[in-house]
Amino acid sequence: MNASQIPMPQENSASHQVQVEDSCPNSVTFEQQQDRLFVGGSTQPSSQYLLLELKSLVNWLYRSSAQQIYLSPSLSEAKLKLWADGCAQTKRPAFIQVPLHSELPQKRRPVSWLFKRLIDRVAAALILLLVSPVMLGLALVVRVQSPGPIFFRQWRVGEQGKLFQVLKFRTMVVNAEQLHHQVMGKQQGLHKREDDPRITASGRWMRKYSLDELPQLINVLRGEMSLVGPRPWALYDAIRISPEGQKRLNALPGITGAWQVEARSTLLDLDTVNRYDLEYLDEWSLWRDFEILLMTIPKVLSGFGAY
Template identity: 70%
Template sequence: MLSPILLVIALAIALTSPGSIFFSQWRVGKRGKLFRVLKFRTMTMNADQQHHRVMADQSIHCLHKREDDPRITVIGKWLRRYSLDELPQLINVLRGEMSLVGPRPWALYDAVRLSADMQLRLNALPGMTGAWQVSGRSTQLDLETVSQQDLDYLHNWSFRGDIQILLRTLPKVLSGFGAF
């Protein structure tokens, strides 16, 4: 069902920006196991080499995410706004590396900054969406706050809660709430 959308996105990336259509990055999965998360590429090629320079002025307690990130492409801004860049993560779900709902998988540079208490969230299977995405998303970038939200989600986990998160995700994504 998603193949026409995926094809249009792939073509838009290929026609507007040189390089690969996909982006993969090491993320921390369940019990700290590393896996390569898949996304549509939203940044210029070799953006990883510029990461620490672009994020240098951020607080140590802040997620490495900026609304004015100069590495994001024109198509990338649009894909991120509506979370379309994350559709390839369905492959990660099929591989068993992620679930539909759960704590977001941290990039290595964020995971290493977690306090010992917050590292407990790394014991769970990460998800494509979760409590942070439906409540704060990019409007909430404090590493400890986001991690605490994930721990609260895990502590109070229920199937019904996951269904509610999935139902709340769609309107947030369609509205572009808090995305960049």
């Protein structure tokens, strides 16, 4: 591929240089097809190699003609975050490359799906209006009991692999993300621990009753999530899904879903959680969504499987 297809930064800093070896944690391969840039971590003869920090990546993207960025799931979590942050700053959508899934509900039942999306937005707006005093109180609790931001933002995989930042009330210490892998160690399933030392005192009871998830109604209004759908995978979980299971990353994620009401934290095996989501997608109907919403209420009030 001709390097002139994607303008390169001209600064002299070593962090901006084109690399010929993938020896640095931030180096990647890339290939551009029209306005799409495909970023990978494996060696391809036709690829260029880039070594980038966030500031130089942002400059690089501004000079690039690419308008959509597709990231290989083989990239490390750190690289995915780096590119997601860079794309956000340059207002370019970032996607994880996922295999096609031809049996998505919106393709099988487009009219019912449009009705579902209308219900999502109307219901989310009404619920936000009703619970706004509660959310204000929770925001004050977070602010008083733990220094740092009120909201927690984290990159998640959305519809068609598009990355978005999920919103939650912060229930952990400020540097929780930096401590994540230290706390989780080599845990094989979903990265959740009941004895997670990063959780604050107020955060523990907020998580027990899923109050920390109320800001996700904003994600629903933005069109990034649904009220009901598969779990929105965090990057550290998404990159560990089997290649066959990655087709589930095409789906629109939800605040609640089949796994949340039937198993939640009592079942953390990645493949099994994925199977719950794929079965939900295969059997999707508006009535099934309504059933899940009704089942969610007693589960939330009882604190089922939440920590």
